[in-house]
Amino acid sequence: MTRYIRHAAAFCALLLIALLVNATRVQVVQSGHFDDNPANRRQAIARFGQPRGDIMVEGRAVTGSQDTGEQLRYERTYKNGPLYAPVTGYASQVYGTTFLENAEDDILSGTDPMLAPLPLWNDISRAQNPGGKVRTTIRAAAQQAAYAGLGGKKGAVAAIEPSTGKILALVSTPSYDPERLSGTSGSVARSWAALNASADKPMLNRAIRQTYPPGSTFKVVTAAAALDAGTVTDLDAATKSPSPYTLPGTSTQLTNEVDGCTNATLRYAFEWSCNTVFAKLGADTGLGDMLGTARNFGFNDSGLKIPSSVAASNFDTAMDDAQLALSSIGQYDTRATPLQMAMVSAAVANGGQVESPHLVDETTTDDGDVVENTGNHSLHQAMNPATAMQLRELMTGVVEEGTGSNAAIPDVTVGGKTGTAQHGIDNSGTPYAWFISWAQKSGEAQPSVAVAVVVEDAAADRGDISGGGSAAPIAKAVMEAVLDGP
Incomplete structure (x- = not known):
């Protein structure tokens, strides 16, 4: 037994x-x-069972949470939603998250282990931390100036602090209110369908997710490559540049929108944007040097995050001389985001150094203890410091004597470059108007802001002056907002 x-x-x-x-x-x-x-559903119930942490602009929350009393209890709210949508993105119970709401979701939702009072505390206690805060680098006045300047037209603005890479403004229009996607009601599904069906694509972040032909603003990159390679050594020496210019290996002739481009100096060609001079300059410099300089500015980088991912700007790696000539004036297959062109302008303002652009200054716990400080990081040396000084001189000339006079600010040194990007079959589409610039206050050691503006539906002629007429005033307003701020 x-x-x-x-x-x-x-x-x-x-x-x-x-x-x-x-x-x-x-x-x-x-x-x-x-x-x-x-x-x-436990995870979703827990996720929305407490208020989400806030995204901050200059110490003020531009997001909030509303208690609905429902099973997925707290819905996301937004203050000035359309203004900050390209920064915040949306946080939806149904459609997930985008942009900062997505990139910083662990902090905002309270699931990041760094929010716990002690290591492994949450694993042991099964507790949930209050959502943390994300402090952005955005300047409210600059953001508002960019948004008002675009006025609902299709376009985008990106502004950067050259010495740090901090993004001071990031605007895309037409925009939308992310709060329309908060909750689980039928109106949320209807809003989602309407936003996605809109021909204006309001949820497209044109500042970082849309690439455009940069037109003549790319001549900054071409000039940097040519000066670094020694293709041209004197800003005021005549270039051997015919007008019109026959593209190498073809019978196609490239012309200009302005007079005086035949054998023009680099200074004149830059100030008045002579296509023939820069197309020949790019072809003479060669694909290797042009490609290397473009990469150093940030082109062809598919891994850039701010912390949201950024669409890669393109400069082709294999081209014949005719294609290279067109690419050197920002046409053919050359494409850039507004953020990328702001990085180009910032590099000129920062002695040739490209700082990593970033949108988040720091993340904190709910009560303000710092979790992570982003810090400043250099990406590349885009050009020699001496070349950057020459380009600052050229860009200043554009505003003081050339096509960018609409960006001039009293008692401030402003450098700029206009651009008109043709597109469509046989260039039949309305040109995109571009303007990139930087500004330096009198008495300050270095420029405080670099800006890129693109306006898709600019009612302008095909000359580079359209960038000065449509986009330059917007850039001016953004620069003034930064210079007048703290």
Whole structure:
């Protein structure tokens, strides 16, 4: 009898061990699988069971949370939603998250382990931290100036502090109110359908996710490559540049929108944007040097994050001389985001150094303790410092004597470059108007702001002056907002 009792006890012990092993397997090994299962609503209920942390602009929250009393209790709210949508993105119970709401979701939702008072505390206690805060680098006045300047036209503005890479403004229009996507009601689904069906594409972040032919603003890159390579050594020496210019290996002739471009000096060609001079300059400099300089400015970088991902700007790696000539004036397959062109202008203002652009200054706990400070990081040396000084001189000339006079600010040194990017079949589309610039206050050691503006539906002629007429005043307003601020 004792033997049967021992066997029964051993069998029960084995069953107990099997139960413990299975419980361990379910709760530890397979926990992630069950947590992520769409049928498991516990995670969503917990996620929306407390207020989401706020995104901050100059110490003020531009987001909030509203208690609905429903199962997914707290819905995201936005202050000046259309103004800050390219920065915040949306946080929706139905459609997920985008931009900072997505990139900083762990902080905002309270799931980041760094928010816990002690290491592994949440794993042991199963507690949930209050959502943390994301402090952005955005200047409210600059953001408002950019948004008002675009006035609802299709376009975008990016502004950067050259010495740090801090993004001071990031605007895309037409915009939308992210709060329309908060909650689970039928109106949310209707808003989603309407926003996605709109021909204006209001949810497209044109500042960082849309690339455009940069037109003559790319001549800054071409000039940097030519000066660094020694293709041209004197800003005021005549260039051997015919007008019109026959593209190498073709019978196609390239012309100019202005007079005086035949054998023009680099200074005159830059101030008045002579296509023939820069097309020949790019072809003479060669693909290797042009491509290397473009890469150093940030082109062809598919890994750039601010922390939201940024669409890669393009400069082709394999071209014949005719294609290279067109690419050197920002046409052919050359494409750039407004943020990329702001980086080009910032590099000139910063002695040739490209700082990593970033939108987040720091993240903190709910009560203000710093979790992570972004800091400043250099990406590349785009050009020699001496070349950057020459380009600052050229860009200043554009504003003082050339096509960019609409960006001039009293008692401030302003450098700029206008651009008109032709597109469509046989260039039939309305040109995109571009303007890139930087500004330096009198008495300050270096420029405080660099800006890029693109206006898609600019009612302008095809000359580079359209960039000065449509986009330059917007850049001026943004620069003034930064210079007048703290």
